[in-house]
Amino acid sequence: MNDRTFNGMQVFYTPQISEAIIETLGEYFIASGYADGNEKTAVLSQPNNAYELGLIVQPGVEQVQENRDLFKAFAEELCACVFEGEKVNFYLCDSELEPLIVFSIG
16 A cells, blocks of 8 residues: 655555545645644545545544534535546544445545
């Protein structure tokens, strides 16, 4: 697995992900303010016909409806801006990369 860091946001990604996608993703994280200099981690792969993007969050974050709404809107915008409408399964994960909640977009 490869990795790149964008303003404290470390993105791990599998070899089939292009550098152009990683660069666009990093730019998006910075422009959106999500990559704010604090340490954060994301994992991106494309095992089938969909991108799989996981963001590591504190367990319990996904249980608050306002947070779910914000992350769903974030996932929809990210899908449009970075993945150009491709199908994306957007996961909020714990530190062991176990999914806490999934948003399927596209």
